[in-house]
Amino acid sequence: MLVKILVVIIFFLIIGSLVSALFHLLTSQQDNDKTLRALTFRIGLSVLAFVILIISANLGWIEPHGLGG
Numbered sequence: 001m002l003v004k005i006l007v008v009i010i011f012f013l014i015i016g017s018l019v020s021a022l023f024h025l026l027t028s029q030q031d032n033d034k035t036l037r038a039l040t041f042r043i044g045l046s047v048l049a050f051v052i053l054i055i056s057a058n059l060g061w062i063e064p065h066g067l068g069g
Contacts, residue, residue, distance in 0.1 A: 003056045003061050003062055004062065007049055010045055010048060010049045011049065014045045014046060014049070017038050017039070017041050017042040017045065018042055020034075020038040021035050021038035021039045021042065024038060
């Protein structure tokens with residue numbers, strides 16, 4: 001259950017990072033460093049979430065299920 005909560009928190013952080021990048025992209029005319037930092041942070045969080053899901057599935061902490069049953 002803890003892994004699922006962690007993945008949901010990471011998902012919301014990814015969405016927040018995307019919103020932050022969009023805000024900085026729309027408001028700053030010259031400085032793109034903040035947009036770049038927000039998008040880099042999002043990529044790092046996405047990779048972290050993917051690694052957590054793979055490790056959790058391999059250790060048996062979560063059980064993947066099929067699409068059709």
